[in-house]
Amino acid sequence: MNRTSSCVLEPRITASRNPGGRPVEPAGAVRPSLGGPGGSGWRVLVVESDVDDAEPLVSGLRRHGHEVETITSGRAALEAYEDADLVLLDLELPDLDGLEVCRAIRTACDVPIIAVTARGTELDRVLGLQAGADDYLTKPYGFRELMARVEAVMRRARPQASPPSVINHGPLLIDTASREVTLEGRRIPMTRKEFDLLCLLAANPDTVIPRKRLMQQIWGDSWSRRTVDTHVSTLRNKLGASSWVITVRGVGFRLGHG
Template sequence: MSVPKAPSRKEGLRVLVVEADVRDADLLLQGLSRQGYVTLSATSGAQALRSHDDVDFVLLDLDLPDLDGLEVCRSIRSVSETPIITVTARDSELDRVLGLQAGADDYLVKPYGFRELLARIEAIMRRVNRQGPPSRVAVHQGLRIDADARTATLDGKPLDLTRKEFDLLFLLASQPGTVLPRRHIMAQVWGDGWSPRGRTIDTHVGTLRGKLGSSEWILTVRGIGFRLGCP
């Protein structure tokens, strides 16, 4: 990918570049910086999951050393409406369909032109700006969780949750009825600092069930993970 020199547009948009190839990442970061974007970089899926909350846009390579990019895309989209463009060498129709189904706003195949990438970013941001800021509130039965205000209530009564309990409950409540694999939960809530084979998730799930007043709020799907229930 060649990066042409161009006048700075000074958008000030914070862009996370998730790219395992050092050369491609450097070219992309330099090009975006010249255009006035504020850039951050990640070389793995775990780093991307830790960093996406701090940016306005994500450019996501699907071929990462630790997690499949589609899994990373789904994880980000499960808790955030941050725009995502997947940037990948996978160029079949099925790959494109899977990328868009995983939550990507656009799908760009390598090699690509830098001006085309800029145009796609700008087109997506125009649409996002027209729509206004997304709501990060999950509502299920009598449960209401506001991720921005960091408040959680059950039947109008506040829940006293730790930070990880809150993040875990919001993750589950944002996809009611969907079974979330343990690996997905660990990557999204705890990053790469914990082992999915430990009892961390089970301990937090047990505590949450107690605070919610019923074990039926969070159901265990043996051998896979957990989902929000309907007590």
């Protein structure tokens, strides 16, 4: 079921800080969702009172193409969550109990929430989920596990629309129904995995698709880094130019313009 962010808590005085430098918008301003993997990444609100925990988390999220705002208090969270696609919520906050913040957000809005906290007992996890968290992750945790949980929560919260049956990208035409690719009217033969890789890139134009997402979505559990690189190289050769698939070092790939 699609979730929509229809939040109704009355605005409070902003107490957030924004290291990313994003301009502060008027209270109640409506911002379109970036759309996650199909757009430029999610808008993630990190509510974390420990700077040492927040910095690597924010850096990792930004490397994956997400727009991140970080704040340190519960009151600031209740002001800032309306603009977020996802809230990563520390439960140990200096002013309000994180469970109360979670309940308040969930009462007003169905924005996905993942509790990220040092509270690790079974009772803590139960209370966090009962307060409205969509998932619960205990510190210390691995960043890859966090990203897997984020992706799972966002898949449930905001299912992606089916790609169009025909994708036009300049002279490149991809027919997803017949699984045929033509370039300037010339049919380009492709294997199943090559087509799936090209289709995923073309369905997300001007978006960097993380290598891990490519591997998991196209190859499932049977993949290696070399598998992706080999298929990218083959695609470039078949399309006649390396600029059709752009490598973004340390992140992944995006479709170019040949």
